[in-house]
Amino acid sequence: MTVRVGVWLVQALARLTLSADFRRRYGVELLELTREGLEAEARRGWIWGWAAVVRASWDVVEQGRRERAHMKEEQDFKGWGEGMMDTIEQDVRFALRSLLKAPGFVAIAVLTLALGIGANTAIFSLVNAVLLRAPAHVDQPGELITIYTSDFSGGPGYGMNSRPDYEDFRSQVPAIDDAVALSPGVVNVAREDGLAEIFVVEAVSGNYFDVLGVEPAYGRTFSVDEGDYTSGAAVAVLSHGLWSRAFAADPGVVGTTFRASGQTVTIVGIAPEGFAGSVPLITPELWIPPPTDALINGVQAYEGRGARGSIIRARLADGATAAQAQEQLTALARRLHETWPSNWTDVNDEIRRVTVVEDALLPPTILGPLKLFAGLLLGVVGVVLLIACANVANLTLARATRRGKEMAIRISMGAGRGRIVRQLLSESLIIGAAGGLGGAALATWALRFAETFRPVTGVAVSLDLGVDGRVFAFSAVVTVLTVMAVGLLPALRASRPDVVPQLKENAAEGSGPFRWHELRHLLVVSQVSASLLLLVGAGLFLKSLRAAVDVDPGFAVEGLAAMSLGLGPEGFDTDEAMNFMGEIEERISSAPSVASTALVDAMPMTLMAGRRSGITVPGYEAATGEDMEFQFHSVGPGYMETMGTEVLRGREFTAEDHAEAQFTILVNESFAEHFWPTEDPLGQIVVWAGSNEAQVVGVVANAMYRDLRDEGRLAFFLPLAQNPSTSLTLLARTRPGGTPEVLGAMRREVTSRNANLPISSLQSMEDAIAFTLLPQRIAGSLLTIAGALGLLLATVGLYGVMSFLVSQRTREVAVRMALGAERADVIRMVVRRGLLLASIGAVLGLGVAAAVTRFASSLLFGVSTLDVTVFAAMAIAALAVSALASWVPARRAATIAPMEALREE
Numbered sequence: 001m002t003v004r005v006g007v008w009l010v011q012a013l014a015r016l017t018l019s020a021d022f023r024r025r026y027g028v029e030l031l032e033l034t035r036e037g038l039e040a041e042a043r044r045g046w047i048w049g050w051a052a053v054v055r056a057s058w059d060v061v062e063q064g065r066r067e068r069a070h071m072k073e074e075q076d077f078k079g080w081g082e083g084m085m086d087t088i089e090q091d092v093r094f095a096l097r098s099l100l101k102a103p104g105f106v107a108i109a110v111l112t113l114a115l116g117i118g119a120n121t122a123i124f125s126l127v128n129a130v131l132l133r134a135p136a137h138v139d140q141p142g143e144l145i146t147i148y149t150s151d152f153s154g155g156p157g158y159g160m161n162s163r164p165d166y167e168d169f170r171s172q173v174p175a176i177d178d179a180v181a182l183s184p185g186v187v188n189v190a191r192e193d194g195l196a197e198i199f200v201v202e203a204v205s206g207n208y209f210d211v212l213g214v215e216p217a218y219g220r221t222f223s224v225d226e227g228d229y230t231s232g233a234a235v236a237v238l239s240h241g242l243w244s245r246a247f248a249a250d251p252g253v254v255g256t257t258f259r260a261s262g263q264t265v266t267i268v269g270i271a272p273e274g275f276a277g278s279v280p281l282i283t284p285e286l287w288i289p290p291p292t293d294a295l296i297n298g299v300q301a302y303e304g305r306g307a308r309g310s311i312i313r314a315r316l317a318d319g320a321t322a323a324q325a326q327e328q329l330t331a332l333a334r335r336l337h338e339t340w341p342s343n344w345t346d347v348n349d350e351i352r353r354v355t356v357v358e359d360a361l362l363p364p365t366i367l368g369p370l371k372l373f374a375g376l377l378l379g380v381v382g383v384v385l386l387i388a389c390a391n392v393a394n395l396t397l398a399r400a401t402r403r404g405k406e407m408a409i410r411i412s413m414g415a416g417r418g419r420i421v422r423q424l425l426s427e428s429l430i431i432g433a434a435g436g437l438g439g440a441a442l443a444t445w446a447l448r449f450a451e452t453f454r455p456v457t458g459v460a461v462s463l464d465l466g467v468d469g470r471v472f473a474f475s476a477v478v479t480v481l482t483v484m485a486v487g488l489l490p491a492l493r494a495s496r497p498d499v500v501p502q503l504k505e506n507a508a509e510g511s512g513p514f515r516w517h518e519l520r521h522l523l524v525v526s527q528v529s530a531s532l533l534l535l536v537g538a539g540l541f542l543k544s545l546r547a548a549v550d551v552d553p554g555f556a557v558e559g560l561a562a563m564s565l566g567l568g569p570e571g572f573d574t575d576e577a578m579n580f581m582g583e584i585e586e587r588i589s590s591a592p593s594v595a596s597t598a599l600v601d602a603m604p605m606t607l608m609a610g611r612r613s614g615i616t617v618p619g620y621e622a623a624t625g626e627d628m629e630f631q632f633h634s635v636g637p638g639y640m641e642t643m644g645t646e647v648l649r650g651r652e653f654t655a656e657d658h659a660e661a662q663f664t665i666l667v668n669e670s671f672a673e674h675f676w677p678t679e680d681p682l683g684q685i686v687v688w689a690g691s692n693e694a695q696v697v698g699v700v701a702n703a704m705y706r707d708l709r710d711e712g713r714l715a716f717f718l719p720l721a722q723n724p725s726t727s728l729t730l731l732a733r734t735r736p737g738g739t740p741e742v743l744g745a746m747r748r749e750v751t752s753r754n755a756n757l758p759i760s761s762l763q764s765m766e767d768a769i770a771f772t773l774l775p776q777r778i779a780g781s782l783l784t785i786a787g788a789l790g791l792l793l794a795t796v797g798l799y800g801v802m803s804f805l806v807s808q809r810t811r812e813v814a815v816r817m818a819l820g821a822e823r824a825d826v827i828r829m830v831v832r833r834g835l836l837l838a839s840i841g842a843v844l845g846l847g848v849a850a851a852v853t854r855f856a857s858s859l860l861f862g863v864s865t866l867d868v869t870v871f872a873a874m875a876i877a878a879l880a881v882s883a884l885a886s887w888v889p890a891r892r893a894a895t896i897a898p899m900e901a902l903r904e905e
Helices: 002-016 020-042 046-100 103-132 164-170 208-212 240-246 289-298 322-338 365-402 402-413 418-450 469-494 501-503 519-550 574-589 640-645 667-674 739-753 765-772 774-808 810-818 823-859 866-894 899-903
Strands: 146-149 176-190 198-203 234-240 257-260 264-271 286-288 308-316 354-358 560-566 594-600 611-616 631-634 647-650 664-668 685-688 692-700 715-719 726-736 759-764
Touching: 002 240, 020 560, 046 103, 046 560, 046 667, 046 765, 103 308, 103 365, 103 469, 103 611, 103 774, 146 322, 176 208, 176 264, 176 289, 198 289, 208 308, 208 418, 234 240, 240 418, 264 289, 308 322, 322 715, 365 418, 365 469, 365 519, 365 774, 365 823, 418 469, 519 774, 519 823, 560 739, 560 765, 574 594, 594 640, 611 667, 631 667, 640 726, 664 667, 664 685, 667 715, 685 715, 726 739, 759 765, 774 866, 823 866
Parallel strands: 198 286, 234 264, 631 715, 664 692
Antiparallel strands: 146 308, 146 354, 176 198, 176 257, 176 308, 234 286, 257 264, 560 726, 560 759, 594 726, 611 631, 611 685, 647 692, 664 715, 685 692
């Protein structure tokens, strides 16, 4: 009885207190628990049974109370969320309506932010591609290390490796699971039109794709047999980009052939899209295994331990660390030194060092300058963004000030400060979002333009500047921070208006004394100082560029045409190459616009110019650790005359210095002074390449051979006939204005003989030197653009502040003029206030520039980082532009008719 009554009572209470949904979900369980509890209590007596009924009833009532409370909280939260969404929707709608009423302000603000955000996104994309991006499609890139071996001159151990040493590293180091070797280079690829084009290639070990874990998009990678350089296989894997451009993305090209550097090569696979090889930024167009490379370039690189031209990337074994690999490689280096002492001993008579580098595809000797240059670029565009933010913040602040009465009315009607701040931030958010989208569009356009840039003349290069998730995240963060920087301070400032004065008729700010430390004035000061920092940097780099252009390289730059051909990969031996280029030289030398011609083994002022060779001077005792390898050039008769380099003593090479004649040599002035300071260098005997005795027949003036920092370097010259080469450059000294004509004649002579021969380089010496100055030109151009943009934005900001100041002080100006003030007095007053802001900004900017520019000293040529003329000129320019920006509104203020202005007030 007690059980039935108890269950009935609990059911009744459940109907009264619990929702139907709750009863459907938990009713059966609740009743079962109630019945079990009542039955258990009934066995102990009816008192205990009714106590159980009361407890169960209480549990039902308490559960109902909690359910109602929870439902109320859900309803309240739902209502709050709906209310919040309604509020946000209202804010956005109101912000859009408000901005549509000020199209000029919106256009200027969006464009300004788009320039700042776009510049930052574009430069970060470049930095990301070079320094940050992990190699795409590579399996577990964190397990890869790069191995370097120090070169003969000692110093840091970041030289390249030989292929025999690579095989030892791969097989005798337990901490290394496997390793790959690669050698960047170029090949000549025949086109359908009968001409040829030079492509960037990576000659890689046969296990390259397998070790990296890269699967082909189509076809296959290299087989085991194709990894053996003696197999004679001629195969290649194409990059996805070349496959798309040259073969219309046709999978059927797998198995077909093409001509590369005189060899018929079979396409065996297509690399996956996005795989960029092992050299940052530059994507190879194709990969070739050892046998293909041996057919094109010869087997020397695979057989000689002295042929150190390979980069080694290794994958660590399970559980191994880079430190363990370093220790084991160091021990292996000692063993290799014992076996191959001549190949493993440097100039200091020490064992060459092996160095392991983690998480880097570039050696530290290159990575350091790259990071410095990247930091410079990011700093420059960061300053531009700060200037843009300050400019937009100033515009927003001025606009909010003009809306002072509107804000006062809203506050007087009960609007809270938070609501006003949120409303103004909504406007800033819309402007920032539009600026971010515009910046992304500008960055995309800039990157597409940059991808057309060709850092190496005559070589088809694919630049990998794709936008990835890191770039999107960077752009998003920059946009959010920009919105906060642009909108927060003006919103906080505008949300605290002086309500009573603002509600009065014709209330206006700015009637008090001029205070430079007001927020809008501080923003102008920061703009001027930041733009002056950029201008000083631009001035230093432009002056450095001018100093580099004006330096005397030791030869006559103007009127020198040059054409380079790599004939070895096309199957020419040295005799055939020399005869081929000799015939072209003979034809070119007979042209009316040509004064003289000469052949040389490498184009001057390029990285290939000036190879090094060991020299022994009888009677000279080399100091411990002294480098006895010197830069040398193989040149033909008439080289010094054609280059315009003075022969100080003796003679230059002639046709008599042929292969059967006694070996002869020319030395530069520094070489002669170093080895024979008190003797006549003419007739002296030197030994080069270990056994070749050569007599000094002339001393020539010092010249710069590889770059414009080459001054005073010891160098010597060999007759080209006695040290022939298959890579040759034809130089022609042209008469005034004849360089373009001669360059065209050189091209015609080559194509008339063999249209499939690609021309490695065809340019004037001015263009060759300009390429050596590429980093300075890029830095100078970017800083000039950034400085000009920053100064323009600062000028607009100063003009806006002064115009706003004049409009706010219309009554004051009218009263002054009514009391007898002249127009010149009004102009001086306004201009003086503008120049005060600009002067404060100039002082701060010069101080920051003096502290910052010293970090760029390694990128400057012949210019001090504290060059007084540059600092003074840029400061004067900034102040002059600021004076002009202040004079325009000052002149407008001086034309105010006092009576009309006072009547309007």
